[in-house]
Amino acid sequence: MTVRRTTLGGRTHEFPTLVELMAKATPLRSGDVLAGCAAESAAERVAAQTVLADLPLATFLDEQVVGYDEDDVTRLVLDTHDAAAFAPVASLTVGEFRDRLLAWAAAGDETSISALAPGLTPEMVAATSKLMRNADLVAVGRRTRVVTGLRSTIGLPGTLASRLQPNHPTDDPVGVTASILDGLLHGSGDAVIGINPATDSPARTVALLDLVDAVISRYGIPTQSCVLAHVTTTLRAMEQGAPVDLVFQSVAGTQEANRGFGVTLDLLAEARAGALALGRGTVGDNVTYFETGQGSALSAGAHLGVGGRPVDQQTLEARAYGVARQFRPLLVNTVVGFIGPEYLYDGKQVLRAGLEDHLCGKLLGLPMGVDVCYTNHAEVDGDDTDSLMLLLGAAGCSFVIAVPGSDDVMLHYQSLSFSDVLTTRSVLGLRAAPEFEAWLARMDLLGDDGRVRELAPDAPAAKALLAAATP
Secondary structure (H helix, E strand, C coil): CCCCCEEEEEEEEECCHHHHHHCCCCCCCCHHHHHHCCCCCHHHHHHHHHHHHEEEHHHHHCCCCHHHHHHHHHHHHHCCHHHHHHHHHCCCCCHHHHHHHHHHHCCCCHHHHCCCCHHHHHHHHHHHHCCCCCHHHHHHHHHHCEEEECEEEEECECCCCCEECCCCCCHHHHHHHHHHHHHHHHHCCCEEEEEEHHHHHHHHHHHHHHHHHHHHHCCCCCCCEEEEECCCHHHHHHHHHCCCCCCCECCCHHHHHHHCCCCCCHHHHHHHHHHHHCCCCCCCCCEEEEEECCCHHHCCCCECCCCHHHHHHHHHHHHHHHHHHHHHEEEEEEEEECCCCCCCEEEHHHHHHHHHHHHHHHHHHEEEEECCEECCCCCCHHHHHHHHHHHHHCCCCEEEEEEEHHHHHCEEEECCEEEHHHHHHHHCEEEEHHHHHHHHHCCCCCCCCCEECCCCCCCCCHHHHHHHCCC
C-alpha cells in the first residue's frame, strides 16, 4: 500500500489509499459527508488536492478505486483502454493534465481534447475535475466536441438541443399530447421527446410509443421518441413491434449498483442490438439513452471500493459514464439535483456537480446533457438553476431537459421550462439541432431573426400540430 502525504500549515496529511485521496480531494458535498469519506476540513481538502495534482495520470491504470476482480465496470474500463489515444498525455501528472487541457481550450484546440476520449478512464477525468474551478470546467467543456445522431444531430458547435418531457401522473393521452404540443410550439424536442411513464408496463409503454410516433410521423418531425421504461420492458415492446427509437436505462458506476437497477452489461448490449436492428435512424445510428446522477450508488448501498472503503460520489458518477460510452449513446444526462439534498445539499453543490458531470462525460466521449433540476426539499431555487442553465450553455452542453412550466407534475421535482431553453439560446446565440430548426422553419415557427415566434391559436402551424397531437 502506497501512503501519500504532504505537509500543509505545519501539519502532515496522509492518504493511505487512492480511494481516500480521491474522496478527500473532492469539493464538499453532502453525499460524501453521509458516506463518511469527505475531507474533515478545508485544509485537508487542499492537502489532498495538492497530492492529487502530483499523481501521475497513468497511476489509474495500475491502481483501482473499485477492484478489477469483483467489478465488471472496472474490467470494462481497463480492458477497453486505448493506449494509443492515451499516449499524448501518458507522461503527465493529474495537475499537468489539467493545465494541458486548459491550454488547449484557450487555443481553441478541440481536436486534441476530443481525440483523448478512448484513452481516458473515468477516474482520470474525475481526478482532474477535482482540481478545477467552475470557470475551468466551463472552458474545457466548451472545447470538447462530441457529435451523435439518429434523426437529428446532437452536439454540433453553436447548438443546444432539448428533451421535451411531457410527463403526466396517469399517462393520460390528452395530457401527454397537450404537453408535446406546448413544447413543439416553443421549439423544444430536438434531442428527444422523452416520457417517464407513470407505470412500467409493456402495454403502457407501447401505447405511449405509438402516440408519440404518430405525431412525429404525421408531420415528419426530425427527432426521436423514447419512453423511459426499464430496458427489459423496452425489449418486450420491441418484440411486439413497437416503434422504438431509443433504448433507455439508468446506469451507475459499480456492478452492484447496476444490479440494483436490474441491469447487466450483457443486457444493455442485447437491447442496443435490438434497437439497431430496427434501422430507424436517418442521420446516424446512436440508439441508446442513459441517465445517471451523483449519489445513485450510495443510495443503493453499492458505493464501496477497494478494502471496503467508500468511494466518493463524483468518481462513481464518472464511472457510470464509462459504462455508457461502451454502447455509443445518442444522449446521456445527469439528473443533477433529482436524488435529493442528502447527496447535493444546496444550489452551490448542485451547480458544481452539474458542471463536473458535463465535463467528465464529454472528456470520456459522451454526448452529455444535464437535467437542471432539484427536489422541493433541497436548499435550491430558480436562481440557482438559472445560473447552472446559462453556465452549461456557455460550456457547450449537448442538451437540457424541459417540462411545461418547469414543474414536473408526475415526478414531483423542478426542472427547466420550455421558455428557459429559448432564453439560453437567445442569450448565448445558440440554435436548435439543424434538422429540427429546418423543420421549425417549414412549419412557420421561426421569425425572420431565426428565433421561435409566438403564434396565434388559429395560425396554420398551431392548428396543424394540434390536429396531429389529438388522440
